[in-house]
Amino acid sequence: MQRKDKIGKAYQTVGDTAEAYDGMMTYSSWLGKLICRLIWNLDEEKSRRYVNTAFSGIPKGFRGRLLEIPVGTGCLSLPVYQGFPEAEIVCMDYVEKMLEAARKRAASLDLRNVEFRQGDVGKLPFDDGSFDVVLTVNGLHAFPDKEAAFRELNRVLKPGGIFCGTCYVAGEQARTDFFVRHVFVRGGFFTPPFDTAKSLRARLEGFCRDVSIVSVEAETAFVCRKK
Numbered sequence: 001m002q003r004k005d006k007i008g009k010a011y012q013t014v015g016d017t018a019e020a021y022d023g024m025m026t027y028s029s030w031l032g033k034l035i036c037r038l039i040w041n042l043d044e045e046k047s048r049r050y051v052n053t054a055f056s057g058i059p060k061g062f063r064g065r066l067l068e069i070p071v072g073t074g075c076l077s078l079p080v081y082q083g084f085p086e087a088e089i090v091c092m093d094y095v096e097k098m099l100e101a102a103r104k105r106a107a108s109l110d111l112r113n114v115e116f117r118q119g120d121v122g123k124l125p126f127d128d129g130s131f132d133v134v135l136t137v138n139g140l141h142a143f144p145d146k147e148a149a150f151r152e153l154n155r156v157l158k159p160g161g162i163f164c165g166t167c168y169v170a171g172e173q174a175r176t177d178f179f180v181r182h183v184f185v186r187g188g189f190f191t192p193p194f195d196t197a198k199s200l201r202a203r204l205e206g207f208c209r210d211v212s213i214v215s216v217e218a219e220t221a222f223v224c225r226k227k
């Protein structure tokens with residue numbers, strides 16, 4: 001099976017059980033908390049810390065154009081967007097089922113300035129330099145073609161624009177590395193090769209300046225500015 005088909009299938013299933021997924025991502029259900037602690041060694045404070053660090057990259061009162069990919073079910077980002085009513089926000093994901101859950105959440109939050117589109121991070125349908133902020137939360141470890149993903153995310157960002165996000169990095173937590181290898185990769189949710197904190201920094205410094213990286217166990221949050 002092609003990498004993209006495999007990941008598409010895996011997240012189709014996640015979209016079908018979006019509530020369970022949201023409980024883990026937002027550290028709010030008992031099962032989600034158990035998974036965070038057991039697999040990721042994250043308690044509530046740590047779970048919030050890495051996510052908040054990534055979102056801190058979006059300037060206060062932001063009014064420009066923001067691309068978020070992958071939005072997933074939007075459980076982490078859409079509540080944040082309520083604070084940016086004048087921004088123009090595009091949320092993209094490869095899997096329709098995930099987008100379906102995100103659209104429902106946006107409607108329940110009465111978000112009117114967010115557009116949802118299906119698409120592949122490796123082939124973005126936008127002109128060069130069309131966004132002021134590009135946000136990617138928990139996507140880089142999933143994307144099937146990481147070189148294409150970084151190339152495209154960089155291409156659609158304006159020079160001086162903000163690139164921020166989070167991802168799993170290898171080599172920080174033996175327990176997490178074990179589950180990633182044996183459960184998430186096998187299940188098609190994550191796709192190797194994975195960056196380490198060091199290789200991620202080197203990669204970001206290749207096209208960005210002011211690179212700030214915060215590692216919380218095996219999760220890394222980053223904020224930087226395109227050169």
Ligand SMILES: C[S@@+](CC[C@H](N)C(=O)[O-])C[C@H]1O[C@@H](n2cnc3c(N)ncnc32)[C@H](O)[C@@H]1O
Binds near residue numbers: 007070074095119142
């Ligand atoms: C772990 S989820 C993260 C979703 C969300 N940002 C969050 O933190 O809850 C990974 C997401 O990546 C999406 N995805 C995988 N490959 C993709 C691709 N090539 N282009 C765009 N999205 C992709 C999946 O559909 C899934 O929604």
